[in-house]
Amino acid sequence: MEWILMIAGLAVALVAGVFLxxxxxxxxxxxxxxxxxxxxxMVGLNRTVYRSVFMVLLIGLAPVSGFLGLLALWQFEGAARALTLAGVVAYLIGVFAVTGMGNVPMNTRLEAMDGQTRETASYWPRYAQRWTRLNHARTVSSALAALCWLTAAQIV
Structure with missing residues (x-):
């Protein structure tokens, strides 16, 4: 079981690196x-991310997190269970939910403004500031999930 935690921890560490x-x-x-x-x-970056290895990791780690949560509840005890579950919560809430409820809607709104120069110029500074704050949360959350899962892999 430690190999699953190790691979998931390394994958989420890669996600954390992109966010960083x-x-x-x-x-x-x-x-x-x-x-x-x-x-x-930014619109160009957002369009290209949908066909990237990063997106495979970002989305793929959601069901992996669910699996790790079940594994922790059924198979692990003590610190390994707590660390695995903490990593699951960090990923699902701090990365996946923040992305889906925060960053993605902002990206969609920005892309919809394509060609509307005045509207884009007005929205961009607020977008950049808020999007970056949300991204800081995703960076910390994904790094925390990596730390939790890699540590749990060492003590399982």
Missing amino acids: GFSDFIMRGLAQAPANQGAAG
């Missing part, structure tokens, strides 16, 4: 561009 890149420098770089250019860059 956005929080650390990608969003800051886009925010420095003129509003319509920064927004256009």
